[in-house]
Amino acid sequence: xxxxISAALTLTLLSMPAAAAAGQAERxxxxxxxxxxxxxxxxxxxxxxxxxxxxxxxxxxxxxRAGSEDVANDRIVRIEKPDGLKNGALIxxxxxxxxxxxxxxxxxxxxxxxxxxxxxIVSNALAYTLLGTGIDAVFNNRxxxxxxxxxxxxxxxxxxxxxVRGAVLAVTW
Numbered sequence: 001x002x003x004x005i006s007a008a009l010t011l012t013l014l015s016m017p018a019a020a021a022a023g024q025a026e027r028x029x030x031x032x033x034x035x036x037x038x039x040x041x042x043x044x045x046x047x048x049x050x051x052x053x054x055x056x057x058x059x060x061x062x063x064x065r066a067g068s069e070d071v072a073n074d075r076i077v078r079i080e081k082p083d084g085l086k087n088g089a090l091i092x093x094x095x096x097x098x099x100x101x102x103x104x105x106x107x108x109x110x111x112x113x114x115x116x117x118x119x120x121i122v123s124n125a126l127a128y129t130l131l132g133t134g135i136d137a138v139f140n141n142r143x144x145x146x147x148x149x150x151x152x153x154x155x156x157x158x159x160x161x162x163x164v165r166g167a168v169l170a171v172t173w
Contacts, residue, residue, distance in 0.1 A: 040076055044075075096129055
């Protein structure tokens, strides 16, 4: 009786991770869609950067410089979407244009030549665009699309010793 209960409990616990993985596989198409650039980190710590070509229930296909590569969904630990420098440049450009117009109006007044006003506006726009791009480059603004949590794991190991025979069941979550 004791062995039957232990065996039933062990089989139940061993089947739980498979059920959790099946629920995750249905959502891969919602998490990763074809087109955007991503960085995938697998269970070995390897980083793969490229554009998503296809996201299926089994694999995610990524187009890299070396070609296409399929990564099995159960090996993926994290998927990140990188942040480009474009938004920092656009914010800097907007701020630079605003300060350029205000500066040209305050410094040169209404009687200024149009060439001086344009030079002030353009120089401010360029300077602040570079500043915005530099600030955006300093900060890592990657957005995590998927990160695997710790899974339920079960391990069974034999215990053999002098006069001792049995098994150890370890469950981690």
